[in-house]
Structures are given as structure tokens and as C-alpha cells.
Amino acid sequence: MKKVLMVDYYGTCNGEGKTIGHSPKVAREYRDLFLKTDQVDIAASPCVANAVEGAGFGHIYRLPYNIVEADYNRLSKRITDKFKIWVNIHRVFQIPGYDLLWFYRVDFFFLLYMLFAGKTQGRRICLVYQMGGGQGMLGKMIDWVYDRGIRKFDGVIYTQERMKVPVKHFLYMPDYWYRKEKYDRFAALPKEEKVVCLGAMNPYKKLEELVDVFNELGYPLEIAGYFFDRKRADRLRQGARDNIFIEDRILEDAEYYEKLGSARYAVLPYDMDQYKNRTSGILLECAFLGVVPIAPEGLLRENGLAGIGYASVKEIHEKIFQYSVSEILEVNREKVRKNFNEECIRNRFVEWMSCFDRSEEASKSRD
CATH class of the missing domain: 3.40.50 (Rossmann fold)
Known part of the structure; x- marks a missing residue:
């Protein structure tokens, strides 16, 4: 012992x-x-x-x-x-x-x-x-x-x-x-046509650029999590159009998984100067729940997962609908089966x- x-x-x-x-x-x-x-x-x-x-x-x-x-x-x-x-x-x-x-x-x-x-x-x-x-x-x-x-x-x-x-x-x-008893019920949720951005909203997430992109795109975006700077959340709300919902609070685990599992896409608007050579828990959980990750190309490459990769948040506008959702999900399912x-x-x-x-x-x- x-x-x-x-x-x-x-x-x-x-x-x-x-x-x-x-x-x-x-x-x-x-x-x-x-x-x-x-x-x-x-x-x-x-x-x-x-x-x-x-x-x-x-x-x-x-x-x-x-x-x-x-x-x-x-x-x-x-x-x-x-x-x-x-x-x-x-x-x-x-x-x-x-x-x-x-x-x-x-x-x-x-x-x-x-x-x-x-x-x-x-x-x-x-x-x-x-x-x-x-x-x-x-x-x-x-x-x-x-x-x-x-x-x-x-x-x-x-x-x-x-x-x-x-x-x-x-x-x-x-x-x-991957734990079947933990993830399967959330993975089975019907996928809504929306993008979610979840977790701690720290200074290294490019939220301003993200809101600008989805203001122009018009596609539903939900930002939910604890903002380190409450005034930042207020500023983002003021600049957001009706297709964007912003919620400033800590999510319980079940809420987090329900929001993630019911979304078609999840975006990770990371500043790669800060996240270089790092992993991302939410990126892995996208693969577990059958959600398409939208993330920096380097982060996807370093973690060996498929997704919609970008070099700049502004590129999301052009790339989001250019990829095959089914192909991304299939690649990630196989990765989960073998590696996780x-x-x-x-x-x-x-x-x-x-x-x-x-x-x-x-x-x-x-x-």
C-alpha cells in the first residue's frame, strides 16, 4: 500500500x-x-x-x-x-x-x-x-x-x-x-445550430475579435463562463448583436456538458502566444461529445484532433462552413477510441x- x-x-x-x-x-x-x-x-x-x-x-x-x-x-x-x-x-x-x-x-x-x-x-x-x-x-x-x-x-x-x-x-x-457513463448521455443530445464558447473568460481569450466575427456572420454564438473582468462582459454585451448571447457566471458541471453536448460547434478563441505547446481539456471533450471544435491550427495539430483550424479568429468567418462536419467527427471518434x-x-x-x-x-x- x-x-x-x-x-x-x-x-x-x-x-x-x-x-x-x-x-x-x-x-x-x-x-x-x-x-x-x-x-x-x-x-x-x-x-x-x-x-x-x-x-x-x-x-x-x-x-x-x-x-x-x-x-x-x-x-x-x-x-x-x-x-x-x-x-x-x-x-x-x-x-x-x-x-x-x-x-x-x-x-x-x-x-x-x-x-x-x-x-x-x-x-x-x-x-x-x-x-x-x-x-x-x-x-x-x-x-x-x-x-x-x-x-x-x-x-x-x-x-x-x-x-x-x-x-x-x-x-x-x-x-x-473517455468514460462512457460520464459522456454518452450528453453526446446523445440533439445538436443545435450554434457555436458555444465555454469556460473561464480570462484575458488570453480573444473575445472581442470573436464577437466582431459573429456580428458579421449572423450565426448563433453563446459565450458562457466566469469573466475575470466583469466590465469586459458588459462591453461585449453592448457591442453584440441579437445572435450573440453572453452569460457571466460559473457553470456547474452538468450545465457545462449540456451546453457543450447540445452545440454543433465549440470555439476556442485562444491567444496562441499564451497557449503554445499546451493542451486543452475542452478540445478533448468536444471529441468525446461529437462537437466540432473551432480552434487555432497549432492547437489542433499539437493534440492530433480534427476541427476547423484558423490562424486568426477573423478567419472563422470564411472557414466555418467549408469543412465536412461528418468527416471531422469520424476522425475524432477514431482518435478517442484509440488514444483516450x-x-x-x-x-x-x-x-x-x-x-x-x-x-x-x-x-x-x-x-
């Missing part, structure tokens, strides 16, 4: 403490990957800790701070948030008695912290969805921190299939995998963990 502590030190929420993002959802799915004989606990920000109650964790440690997604452009808040993150990380390393610490959400500042972290009891693994980023000297510095910080771990799980990681023990595992099968992913994870354990035991015997 292993004693495992899963960690999310960076739980994000709105001003009322309601979780933003997919951390609780993936925490539940990752929890189920472990053998029934393993003891799996979690240390997380209060909003995430509250959201995973009843998810099968043996013990839930509540870290001191949430990160509230508001006042995004205020420098003092950014500095304060980084302090809160470091306090949460430090608190995690004070929790004793675990064979394995799994940081299933990491960022630049955590890896910077790891450069100065000493040895801890037990092994450390992390999950990464990108290796650095940025351009010029700043980009090189970020890449260096990622490379050196990752080397502090005994194993790495990565979500980008083509990613290269500088450690001996690594495993490719996608953001999500729950049983295959679980078996790979269990095998990786067992090989990892054997390697550690061999190392100890040599010592």
Missing part, C-alpha cells in the same frame, strides 16, 4: 469562494487511477478542498489560501497572490508521512520554488501541460526555470503527447479520457507507478 498526497496549491475561485476551472474534476478522476489498496489524500486550497468532499479521499488538508480571480491587472494583487502561492507550497512540504507527493497542477513560480527546495520524505511527481514559454530573453529564463525545476522531481506526467521532459521516469497522460480509452490509460498509469516503485526499490538495494 502506498500513502499518496495529491496537491493543488493554486486553487482559483470567484469572490464568493466558488471554484473556477477544472481542478476538482481532474482530482476526482486522478484519484480513481490509484489501486484500491492505496491511501490517497489531498492537500488543496479551500475552494478545491470543499469541492472534492465525498470524492473518496481519505483525508483532506485545507491549505491557507485561495487565489481569487478578480482585479487581474492590479500589480499589488499579483504580488500578493504569489506570496499566497508560496505559503501554500511551503505548508504542503510540512505535511509528514507520505510515500508519494503528486503535484497535479504546477506553474512557473512553483518550479522556481523547487530550485531552492531541499530533499523531502518520500518521492515527488508532478503533472505538466507545458515546458516553459515566451519569447526573447524572458522566454529563455522561463524555459530554464522549467527545465531545472522539473529535474527536482522523481517522475513527471505530461499531457502534451509530443512534449520532451528532462527526467528518467515520465508518462504521457491526456487531460481527460479509460481502461488503457488506467493500465498505463498503474504500470508506470509499479515500474517507478521497482526502480526506487532497486536504487535503495544498491545503496
Whole structure:
């Protein structure tokens, strides 16, 4: 039996403490990957800790701070948030008695912290969805921190299939995998002639350009999710025509899947300067639910999925009706069947963990 502590030190929420993002959802799915004989606990920000109650964790440690997604452009808040993150990380390393610490959400500042972290009891693994980023000297510095910080771990799980990681023990595992009992009822919903844009509406989504395109196109567009900047939502509403519906609130899981599963298309208006070499959970779930993704060409290519690709959001106007919906859906169904099968992913994870354990035991015997 292993004693495992899963960690999310960076739980994000709105001003009322309601979780933003997919951390609780993936925490539940990752929890189920472990053998029934393993003891799996979690240390997380209060909003995430509250959201995973009843998810099968043996013990839930509540870290001191949430990160509230508001006042995004205020420098003092950014500095304060980084302090809160470091306090949460430090608190995690004070929790004793675990064979394995799994940081299933990491960022630049955590890896910077790891450069100065000493040895801890037990092994450390992390999950990464990108290796650095940025351009010029700043980009090189970020890449260096990622490379050196990752080397502090005994194993790495990565979500980008083509990613290269500088450690001996690594495993490719996608953001999500197909679970029939979870997705089939939403995939069976009748498809409405509309495009949806769902999730957290952060500054890196090109929503202004998106509204301009659909104002001209006249095709139904529904934007629904939590806006980091409430005034931005108001400005978008003021500039939107009658074919565009904008809703500023956190969607419950069932609402999210109903909106996604009932749409013909889902658009991902990402700024690829920020999303380069990253994965997208909603892109995968489009494939699971039989929805055609409209996404940056690079994102589709990096994830090996079919869709309506664009280099600029403005191109959507010209491309949206040029593709065969049935061909896109067929390609993605086959990809899901081969690459995102729950049983295959679980078996790979269990095998990786067992090989990892054997390697550690061999190392100890040599010592």
C-alpha cells in the first residue's frame, strides 16, 4: 500500500469562494487511477478542498489560501497572490508521512520554488501541460526555470503527447479520457445550430475579435463562463448583436456538458502566444461529445484532433462552413477510441507507478 498526497496549491475561485476551472474534476478522476489498496489524500486550497468532499479521499488538508480571480491587472494583487502561492507550497512540504507527493497542477513560480527546495520524505511527481514559454530573453529564463525545476522531481506526467521532459521516469497522460457513463448521455443530445464558447473568460481569450466575427456572420454564438473582468462582459454585451448571447457566471458541471453536448460547434478563441505547446481539456471533450471544435491550427495539430483550424479568429468567418462536419467527427471518434480509452490509460498509469516503485526499490538495494 502506498500513502499518496495529491496537491493543488493554486486553487482559483470567484469572490464568493466558488471554484473556477477544472481542478476538482481532474482530482476526482486522478484519484480513481490509484489501486484500491492505496491511501490517497489531498492537500488543496479551500475552494478545491470543499469541492472534492465525498470524492473518496481519505483525508483532506485545507491549505491557507485561495487565489481569487478578480482585479487581474492590479500589480499589488499579483504580488500578493504569489506570496499566497508560496505559503501554500511551503505548508504542503510540512505535511509528514507520505510515500508519494503528486503535484497535479504546477506553474512557473512553483518550479522556481523547487530550485531552492531541499530533499523531502518520500518521492515527488508532478503533472505538466507545458515546458516553459515566451519569447526573447524572458522566454529563455522561463524555459530554464522549467527545465531545472522539473529535474527536482522523481517522475513527471505530461499531457502534451509530443512534449520532451528532462527526467528518467515520465508518462504521457491526456487531460481527460473517455468514460462512457460520464459522456454518452450528453453526446446523445440533439445538436443545435450554434457555436458555444465555454469556460473561464480570462484575458488570453480573444473575445472581442470573436464577437466582431459573429456580428458579421449572423450565426448563433453563446459565450458562457466566469469573466475575470466583469466590465469586459458588459462591453461585449453592448457591442453584440441579437445572435450573440453572453452569460457571466460559473457553470456547474452538468450545465457545462449540456451546453457543450447540445452545440454543433465549440470555439476556442485562444491567444496562441499564451497557449503554445499546451493542451486543452475542452478540445478533448468536444471529441468525446461529437462537437466540432473551432480552434487555432497549432492547437489542433499539437493534440492530433480534427476541427476547423484558423490562424486568426477573423478567419472563422470564411472557414466555418467549408469543412465536412461528418468527416471531422469520424476522425475524432477514431482518435478517442484509440488514444483516450479509460481502461488503457488506467493500465498505463498503474504500470508506470509499479515500474517507478521497482526502480526506487532497486536504487535503495544498491545503496
